Amino acid sequence: MDLQAFGQKLRELRRGSSLSQEKLAELLPVTAELISIWERAYQHRGRVWRPDRVSAVRLVEVFAGYLAPNEAQHWLAQIDYSLTRDEMHRIFPDYTPPPQEERSRFNxxxxxxxxxxxxxxxxxxxxxxxxxxxxxxxxxxxxxxxxxxxxxxxxxxxxxxxxxxxxxxxxxxxxxxxxxxxxxxxxxxxxxxxxxxxxxxxxxxxxxxxxxxxxxxxxxxxxxxxxxxxxxxxxxxxxxxxxxxxxxxxxxxxxxxxxxxxxxxxxxxxxxxxxxxxxxLPELGRADVLALLAYEAQVRGLTALAEATPAQLDSIYEVVGGNPLALKLVVGQIRALPLAQVLDNLRQAQGKKVDDLYTYIYWQAWNALDEAGRQTLLVMPLAQNGTLAQLSALSDLDPIELTQALECLAALSLLEVSADLEQPRYRIHRLTETFLLNEVIKWQ
Ligand SMILES: Nc1ncnc2c1ncn2[C@@H]1O[C@H](COP(=O)(O)OP(=O)(O)OP(=O)(O)O)[C@@H](O)[C@H]1O
Ligand SMILES: [Mg+2]
Incomplete structure (x- = not known):
């Protein structure tokens, strides 16, 4: 709190608008002595006089013609107040709030x-x-x-x-x-x-x-x-x-x-x-699973999956069930392994509990990765939503190796890339992080 700076500005504004202390006091309303106390940041035996919030907002209203909106916020901040968005709009009708990106730390x-x-x-x-x-x-x-x-x-x-x-x-x-x-x-x-x-x-x-x-x-x-x-x-x-x-x-x-x-x-x-x-949220039903598989096959350009027979697709549904993340992880593996092998491998995990199935799926994905892919995946928990530069600083890989590794991880559905075109950010799913840190550490 800086009562002194607040008081000086108050005096400046009052004089600038040719108001006497008495006249300003009437407009609030308070006593003229109080205006004088605020202007001088008067103190007595450790006691200070800070305007109450209603009076502080009223002061901004009175001097609105002499203050820019940001300046008003800054002035009130000196006595630990701030104007709400509503008050800003009421006092400064032309006020345009800063764009969302500036207000929020991130969207x-x-x-x-x-x-x-x-x-x-x-x-x-x-x-x-x-x-x-x-x-x-x-x-x-x-x-x-x-x-x-x-x-x-x-x-x-x-x-x-x-x-x-x-x-x-x-x-x-x-x-x-x-x-x-x-x-x-x-x-x-x-x-x-x-x-x-x-x-x-x-x-x-x-x-x-x-x-x-x-x-x-x-x-x-x-x-x-x-x-x-x-x-x-x-x-x-x-x-x-x-x-x-x-x-x-x-x-x-x-x-x-x-x-x-x-x-x-x-x-x-x-x-x-x-x-x-x-x-x-329930698991997806069969029809939705088949639709999700067809969609993934199309957007990822996976011909093996696009051409899979209804019986093969059914077997994916039977083994994996209707958990979208599990399905996406399995689909991701079809890029690295033949569909028949992915299905055979999955059959071995058939009948297991969901958690075991996840462990199994992640274990397969881990085995499909080369050294650069593994290294990159392991630094991901340290740089969730990180940029390429941040990941590069954390891993020992050169930029080309790192870019290839990121592409490979994204293809295996192990990595999600944000929609930010200018500077994509990379993150792994929370469940992937849990498995990575609980299980993969043991597999190394
Ligand atoms: N209905 C759906 N259709 C297609 N894809 C989906 C669907 N639901 C989720 N996904 C995909 O599955 C993955 C996991 O989804 P999401 O992160 O929303 O799960 P979650 O329930 O929040 O998991 P967690 O409990 O671990 O936070 C994401 O990659 C998402 O794109
Ligand atoms: Mg979640």
């Missing part, structure tokens, strides 16, 4: 590949209706096993609702479950991965209320609740996995909900909470 949707989703029509419509509904439910959760499509569906819903202008703004926070330190491998989070303080900061940062960030946690949470109560925001919290996570967050979410809605994704169902509207 998570650019990191999610835009994709065609099979078999989610009904559940997407249900979730869409719950989100569009002007009343409760305020908390909506998508649950299901790893790779079933929770994050992808949340992305599709956000795109759909953003296009419909249903919400004032969207925020997306991901609760990361594991930490990775080279050598130590996977470290399961002991504390909640996303505690209320981290969520509060992430949301204030994304929604642009940066001035609140310097305040105490209680003030930040009150500020966040006030912001989210004022207008309908859509807040996505992806990967809210552990009981510790949601137990600690739900009270805050309840406080901030209405008219804001929260969309949560979790591998665990949140049925224990009456006010959370839960939707479970």
């Amino acid at each position: 998570p949707l650019t990191l999610l590949p835009e994709q065609f989703l099979f078999g989610v029509g009904q559940i997407q419509a249900k979730a869409g209706r719950a989100l569009e509904h002007p009343d409760a439910p305020w908390l909506i959760a998508l649950d299901g096993i790893g790779g079933i499509g929770k994050t992808s569906l949340a992305g599709a819903l956000v795109r759909e609702l953003a296009a419909a202008d249903r919400f004032f703004d969207v925020a997306w926070v991901s609760a990361k479950q594991e930490g990775f330190s080279p050598g130590a491998g996977l470290e399961a989070a002991r504390r909640p991965a996303l505690d209320p303080a981290t969520l509060t900061n992430a949301l204030l940062e994304q929604l642009g209320d940066l001035f609140l960030l310097n305040r105490s946690l209680t003030e930040r949470q009150a500020g966040l609740a006030a912001l989210l109560k004022k207008q309908p925001y859509l807040v996505v919290i992806d990967n809210l996995e552990t009981v510790a996570d949601y137990q600690s967050l739900i009270p805050l979410l309840r406080r901030c909900a209405n008219p804001t809605k929260f969309l949560l994704t979790s591998r665990h169902a949140l049925h224990a909470y009456d006010d959370v509207f839960c939707l479970s």
